[in-house]
Amino acid sequence: MKRDGIKETVWVIGMKEVSEVVEEVKKLVESKAVKIDRSNEMDEEIIHALFKNKLLGVLVPEELGGAGLGLLEASKVVEELAKVSCSVAHSTFVHNMAVDGILRFGNEEQKNRFLPILASKKLATAMITEPSGGSDVSNSIKMRAEKSGESYILNGTKTFITNSTHAEIHIVVARTGEGKKGLTAFVVEGNDGIEVTKLNPSGMRGSGLGTVRFNEVEVPEDNVLLGEGSGLKVALGMLAPARVPFSSIALGLAEGCLENTIAYIKRREAFGRKIAEFQFIQFKIAELFADIEAVKRLVYHAAELAGKQDITVLAAMAKLKSSELAKRAADFAVQLHGGYGIISNSYADRAYRDAKTLEIAEGTSEMMKLIISRAVLS
C-alpha cells in the first residue's frame, strides 16, 4: 500500500503541484542528509532550493510573494521533508512558524515589510527559550528590552535557537516590565550586536542550533508585534498552532522509518527466510502502520481546524502522540536493522537521535500533558 500524504490533495505553487515541488527538493535533501548530520552544518544549496520553490514562503500570501497556502499544506511539506531529513524539515518549520507569527500578530505595514523577504531570501528564527528555561515561558525570560527614544535596546541571551547560524530576521520575546504583561515580542532585522555560538546536539543536527547573545541591539519601536506587553500572547499564540506542523515532522520520521525498515527486511535473510516473512515482525509492522494512520488523522484534523477554532489542546495531543510514535518507529528501525542500525550515520541511527529530540523541542511531552490535563480537568 502506498501512503503518500501530500498527493491526496492537489495544491499549486506557481505552475507546479506542491507534491512535485516537494519531491524535487526532497531528492536534493536526501542526497545531502548524511553530510548535514555528520557536519552539523546547514546546507546553503538546500536553503536556496527551499526559497526558490516557495517552501519557505508556503504561508506567505501570493500578493506578497509566497505560495499563499495554509497550515495543512505547510504540515504536509515538512512531513515529506522529514522522511529524508528531520533537520531540514525542522529548519523549514521554524522559519514558517516565524512567518505565521508575523501573519497573525503583525500590522499591515509589518506584513508588507517583512513577509516578501521572508518568502524569498532571508531565513528566520523564533527566539523564546533562554538558558534559565524553556518550559516556563513567562518566568524564564530575562532578556531586557529598554526603551530609548523611538527604539528599544535588547540585551541578554537566548539558547537552543534553530536557524540561528544562518538567519537574518528574528522574532524575539524580551522583558520590558515585570510579570506576564512585562513581555514584548520584536522583529529584529539583521545581526548587528548579535553573536551566535553553534551548539553540537545529538539529534536534528545541521539545523543551525545555537546560543545567541544580544549586546545592545537596537530595534525600532515600529518592529514591536501587537504592542508592548503582548509578548506572552505572541509567544504562546505562535507556539500553539505550530505544534501541528511540528507533529508532521514526527509523523514523517515515523513513515520514513517504516518505509526504510520494510525495504531492508524484504532483502535481509535469517534462518533461510526473509526477515519480513516472520509473523512476529509482520504484526509489529501492522501495529506501527495503524498507529501512523491514527496519528496522521489527529494531526490533519488539527490542521484543518486551525483558524476556525482554538486548537491548542488538539495540537498538544498531536505533538505528544506523534513524538511518542516517532520514538517507537525509530526504535523499531534500529532493532530491525540489527547491528547496522547502530552504525553511526545510518538512517536508523539518525532517526533514533532525531526522534528523541522531537520529544523536547517545541515544548516537552510533560508540557503537552499539562495542557491536555488542564483542559480535561477544567
Ligand SMILES: Cc1cc2nc3c(=O)[nH]c(=O)nc-3n(C[C@H](O)[C@H](O)[C@H](O)COP(=O)(O)OP(=O)(O)OC[C@H]3O[C@@H](n4cnc5c(N)ncnc54)[C@H](O)[C@@H]3O)c2cc1C
Ligand atoms: C532541537 C531543538 C530545537 C529548538 N529550537 C528552539 C527555537 O528555535 N526557539 C526557541 O525558543 N526554543 C527552541 N528550543 C528550546 C525548546 O523549546 C526547549 O528546550 C523546551 O521548551 C524545554 O525547555 P528546557 O530545555 O529549558 O527544559 P526545562 O524547561 O528546564 O525542563 C526540563 C525538564 O523538566 C520538565 N518540566 C518542567 N516543568 C515541569 C512541570 N511543571 N511538570 C513536569 N515536568 C516539568 C520538562 O518537561 C523537562 O523534561 C529547541 C530545543 C531543541 C532541543
